[in-house]
Amino acid sequence: MPIKILILNGPNLNLLGERETGTYGKETLAVIEKTLTKAFTKIQFEFRQSNVEGELVNLIHAARKKDSGIVFNPGAYTHYSIALRDAVAAVSIPVVEVHLSNIHAREDFRKNSMTAPVCIGQISGFGSYSYHLGVMALVRYLEKK
Ligand code: DQA
Numbered sequence: 001m002p003i004k005i006l007i008l009n010g011p012n013l014n015l016l017g018e019r020e021t022g023t024y025g026k027e028t029l030a031v032i033e034k035t036l037t038k039a040f041t042k043i044q045f046e047f048r049q050s051n052v053e054g055e056l057v058n059l060i061h062a063a064r065k066k067d068s069g070i071v072f073n074p075g076a077y078t079h080y081s082i083a084l085r086d087a088v089a090a091v092s093i094p095v096v097e098v099h100l101s102n103i104h105a106r107e108d109f110r111k112n113s114m115t116a117p118v119c120i121g122q123i124s125g126f127g128s129y130s131y132h133l134g135v136m137a138l139v140r141y142l143e144k145k
Pocket of ligand 1: 012075101103
């Protein structure tokens with residue numbers, strides 16, 4: 001069975017490439033998705049992005065039936081969404097939290113993650129390569145299980 005990974009992005013990440021490029025880089029989400037597809041040819045990816053908290057909850061629920069795991073950038077919801085934390089905790093598939101920026105080196109309100117404690121781990125600060133590292137960590141976790 002091929003490994004199936006949902007790459008899930010939260011609010012404002014649809015604007016990557018034009019949004020605060022000094023912090024988040026110049027690559028668009030489409031470019032990041034293409035790079036992952038090329039780098040991990042054996043993995044079946046699904047790419048989803050939503051600016052709506054409830055939609056992200058629904059996508060996490062749906063993933064539990066069809067995906068091996070999730071690489072999740074919850075965007076600003078990271079810092080205050082109990083609903084997303086509960087959604088991650090509710091599903092038995094592993095979730096890796098990723099951030100382009102190093103959230104621990106920024107404003108105090110970004111240092112706390114509601115979601116990280118229910119994920120298998122967090123990767124933060126490597127720009128778009130955080131997604132690559134997230135996939136590598138998830139695959140290794142799945143293969144060791
Ligand atoms: C982010 C960090 C969050 O604090 C911020 O709200 C984002 C992007 C990141 O990838 O660095 O939207 O998740």
